[in-house]
Amino acid sequence: MTELTILIRNCLKGRRKYQEELYSRYSGLVMGVCMRYARDQSQAEDIFQEAFIKVYQNLSELQEPNALPGWVKKIAVNTALNYIRPRVDRTDPINDQTDADDQEYHRLIDHLTNEQLVSIINEMPEGYRFVFNMSVIDGYNHREISDHLGIAESTSRSQLTAAKKLLRQRLKKLGINRYESVN
Amino acid sequence: MNQSTNSLEDKLKGRLQDYEAPPPPGMGGAIIDQVSEGPGSSPWLVSLALLLGVLLIGTGYYMISGQEPELQELSTADQTVQNAESPQTPASSAQTSRIDLAEKSTYSHAATDNSGSVPTWKPEGKEEVVKNILSASEMVVSSSNTSDIQNAYQPFTNAPLDILQETVSRISGSEAAIIADENDETDWGSHSLEQLNSRSLSDINVGPSELSTEQILLYTPSVVRPSKKQRHYHWYGDLGVFFLYNHLQPNRYDNLIMENFETSGSFSLDRLSYFAEFGLRRELSRRVTLRASAVANLFAQKYSFDIRDETSSAVTPVGNETELLTPVFDRQTIQMDHFLLSAGVRLSTDIKVFNNDLNRLMLGLGYHRILNPEQTFEYGDETHTVEYPHQLTASFGFRKVVWQSDKGELSLLPVLRYGLVHQINESSALTIKPFSVGLTMGYGLK
Missing domain, CATH: 2.40.160.20 (Porin)
Structure with missing residues (x-):
């Protein structure tokens, strides 16, 4: 019997010690997801609470104990989607001035903390943010995104393209600011 | 360019897909508490609380309704005292009222009636008299001989009210208040105890002739101590x-x-x-x-x-771990x-x-x-x-x-x-x- 099996089983039996252990293990992961999708800290906390309650309440639905981390994360994402119900507007044309090469972006990213990266993503419009998170970070395909957000697949694609361009702009700007501040 | 673009997104994914942020402090316990209560248990607790409430209210009603006669006793006695002290009360009436006797319960005077057969009640003898009444009452219980009973309470006939009240108070509880007229042919069993009490207590204030020591002795001994x-x-x-x-x-x-x-x-x-x-x-x-x-x-x-x-036994192999799994x-x-x-x-x-x-x-x-x-x-x-x-x-x-x-x-x-x-x-x-x-x-x- 695996460690996760024991954990799940005892949580289902209502043993508080194991419920706390489950929380301790995955609260950071769930909060990370919430921070990426939410508009701000307050909204993230609301989603976090709702998501974790769903985790406990639906734990009996988990068929494979080893899938627990991914399952928890999936619940967090779904909760965020249901909570925020993002409004995906028409994609505005973004002036592509991202002439920096890929290596430069890599260096920029290496210099940024995860919190800074999340902050950059949070600054994007809601539609961009959700499509970018779902597609790039959480691995949804465009069909799934269109199903979840109630948009056409083509809209999902265009939103993603626009989100990527916007991200590069922000990264570049942040990088310039950073170098300027260092200098 | 496309390859480099993908690698940038991959790099971001690598950094953020397992990104963890510190959870709100103190929220874990609250969430677990909320989950532990469970949707199924809450109605049960509500029901329990409701039932306990009904039980307590019912019990309170019982207690209040059961104590009413005693409250009546006190209030009626107070009222009677007020009447007795009222200047409008005729002196002749006061002489024959139990309150009059009570007023004389200083025992500084001999309380005598027309026959003059009533002993003198003195304050220092109060405790002894009470004890004697209680003792006599036990004797009454153990005896079935009518003459014995009469002999037992004879010395206490027309004892002052406060002595009788003191005796009654010693016989704690409402049993003591169950004082009945021995000649009363009423079917007591057909009355509730509350009725019995109310009636008997009201008798206290009627007059000395209706509240004799005999009556107390006849009906209170059984509550002084359980008989054999x-x-x-x-x-x-x-x-x-x-x-x-x-x-x-x-x-x-x-x-x-x-x-x-x-x-x-x-x-x-x-x-x-x-x-x-x-x-x-x-x-x-x-x-x-x-x-x-x-x-x-x-x-x-x-x-x-x-x-x-x-x-x-029918586990579906897990592919992408981010897939939401359907129970089978x-x-x-x-x-x-x-x-x-x-x-x-x-x-x-x-x-x-x-x-x-x-x-x-x-x-x-x-x-x-x-x-x-x-x-x-x-x-x-x-x-x-x-x-x-x-x-x-x-x-x-x-x-x-x-x-x-x-x-x-x-x-x-x-x-x-x-x-x-x-x-x-x-x-x-x-x-x-x-x-x-x-x-x-x-x-x-x-």
Whole structure:
């Protein structure tokens, strides 16, 4: 019997010690997801609470104990989607001035903390943010995104393209600011 | 360019897909508390609170209604005193009133009537007189000879009111107030005790001729101390009906997962169960009565739950771990619907905690076991048992005497019973611990 099996089983039996252990293990992961999708800290906390309650309440639905981390994360994402119900507007044309090469972006990213990266993503419009998170970070395909957000697949694609361009702009700007501040 | 773009997104994914942020402080405990309460348990708690509320309100009503006669006594006596002190009260009337006697209870004067046969009552002799009256009262109880009785209370005829009141107060409880006219042919058994009390108490203020020491002696001795006859065992029987609530405890150590427990509504007739008790009671003192009895219960068992194994035999291989998995368990719903007969013994005590003999606090401890064959249900290829273990129950209630006659008394008893035994058999899939709230009616011989 695996460690996760024991954990799940005892949580289902209502043993508080194991419920706390489950929380301790995955609260950071769930909060990370919430921070990426939410508009701000307050909204993230609301989603976090709702998501974790769903985790406990639906734990009996988990068929494979080893899938627990991914399952928890999936619940967090779904909760965020249901909570925020993002409004995906028409994609505005973004002036592509991202002439920096890929290596430069890599260096920029290496210099940024995860919190800074999340902050950059949070600054994007809601539609961009959700499509970018779902597609790039959480691995949804465009069909799934269109199903979840109630948009056409083509809209999902265009939103993603626009989100990527916007991200590069922000990264570049942040990088310039950073170098300027260092200098 | 496309390749470099993908690698940038991959880099971001690598950084953020397992990104963890510090959770809000203190939220974990609150979430677990919220989940632990569970949607199924909340209604149960609400029902319990509601039932307890009803029980407390009912009990309060009993207490208040039972104490009314004594309150009446006090208020009426106060009123009478006021009247006696009023200047409008004729002197001749005051001389013959008990209040007049009470006013003379300073014992500085000899209280005499026309015959002059009444002894002088002095303050320093009050305690002795009271003791003598109590002593005489016991003698009256032990004697069936009329002349003996008359001789016993003869010395105290026309004793001042405050001495009689003091005697009555020594005989604590409302029993002392049950003062009856020995010539009264009224069928006392047809009255409730409240009526009896009200009537008797009002007699106190009527006049000296209607409140003689004889009357007190005749009717109060029995409550000074239980006579030998009263100390004997008396049969009694109780019949009750109650709502039964089962606390279902799945076995924490087996591989079965039980969920979705469903039962009838809090006050559903499906929960109605029945109770019978037959035994002996003995009055240990004026305040405590002990009861030992045989009990039988008919428990209504109607509930259902889902059951499944911890892991399914039809597990779908997990691909992308971020996929939301759909359960494919072999889930089965178990429906239980039957009555269980149990039998056992019970020891309880009625305690007079209020200054009123009609209302008593009841505390009890009982043991019973199910007489039906072992309960089982089938799941998979195995037969699983439902453990309804040897039950130890604590009970708590208020017994109110609603009617009494020379031969016996009828009482009502709102009662709450709670099973004390938790899981004791790890081989059983499910253990049941009962909790019940009900109403019992009992009749006991005197």
